[in-house]
Amino acid sequence: MSPTATGTRPRPTAPGPAGPQPGLRRELDRRRSARRRLVAAGVAGLVVVLVGVLVWLLTASSVLAARTVDVSGQRGLTPDQVREAAAVPLGVPLARQDVDAIARRVTTLPQVASARVERRWPHAVEVVVTEREPLLAIRQPDGFALVDDQGVAYETVARVPDGVLRADADPGAVPLLTALGVVAAALPVELADRVERVRATAADDIVLELRSGTTVRWGDASESDLKAQVVEALRTSKTRAIDVSAPHNPATR
Template identity: 40%
Template sequence: MAGPTTAERGERQQESSGPPRTRRVRPPRLRTVVIVAAALAVLAGGTVWLLYASNWTRVERVSVSGTRVLTPTQVLEAADVPVGDPLASVDTGAIEARLARKLLRIDEVRVERSWPHGISLKVTERTPVLIVQKGRKFVEVDEGGVRFATVSRAPEGVPTLELNPDRSGSAAASLRRFDDDRLAREAVRVADRLPRAVAEDTRVVKVRSYDDISLELSGDRTVVWGSAEQGERKARALTALMKAAPDARHFDVRVPTAPASSQS
């Protein structure tokens, strides 16, 4: 007769050996717990001391980058970083708020810690898209319509904004909805959509109402733009019109699907 198979021998062996034993996991001894807790407490206390009480991580220097018109000294004075204070306790948000409040030319600023002793101020200045003349001074206006600085000399290549609202008839009612600030923002929208060659050639952006915006170019040329709506389509229409009629003096793109040009 044949002997028991391998499977049968395994089953008999398992029956004879009984259920598998379970290994008991001993809880850590009280002494070990106390030692670990004490070590963590010392580590935490040392970290707090290092960050807030020691002289190893205090503010010793402040760097400024990204300025174009502003000077680093102006930024440092406005930031008023607490030199000598623990680096970890410096309120970077408060510094950013001070810079935005005191220096309107700043569009964005990032205040970053540079361990172990530094604070860096990374500045992005506003760029003028239009200027508004006031007497012998010029007010710079950025792409958001913010009037952020008054300068004695007009920046080169930046068109002048002329606001001459039409206060007669139905246009007067429109002014109650579109004040000078809103009209200035509409002019900025137009300037932002101009083809580069046209933008470089634009001398004045005139605004009489929300839908009556025009441009004065060099060479005594004019562009009737209309409202700021459909800016990209109007820009394409103007580019095509100028190529088709290079000697024209007047261009009308109020209706971009039916642009027109003339010699006079």
């Protein structure tokens, strides 16, 4: 009797879960894409609204409008004089304020050398002025014309301010006044205090008259720092005239 083969038959495996059908997958992808487009459109719309609100707040609303004008840096001028020249349109939004035009209006004041204008959120316009520094005072029928280091005669006052040199010169001769300003700026305090006046008919013929009666022939404005040092070294109570027009070869008598 031949042996019979024994064993177990393999069981058929159960089918796994079926994946989405191609048509269903396309539908799901379409819906996800639609949702993404809807969200993106909503975000874009919100951004547009926010930008519009911001632009309106900055340029049209009174929420961020100019209400005050702050002034600093002035000495002889009053804040109200600066504000009047600035002519800042109050109630206009800060973003629409033309700060360059405001600065130009402020510099029409003769005493102002320069002006800087800035927006100070939420409600202020700040004006910072730099006034001219007087170096010379020229006698005029109604007082003394003050002249700065740029040779600009910008204001007439009743008396010569402290530290300002009295000058005899044409107040309209800007190159000459500029040269005199260079000389005045080069004088040390001790020497400047001894100067009665400075006179000149030309830029190369500047003369200083000291309170002691000594006359200093300065020449032109070149090497003014050296000339001032030479004058201080040569000046004595007996010296009546000093010539430093050639400072490396000065003369006295």
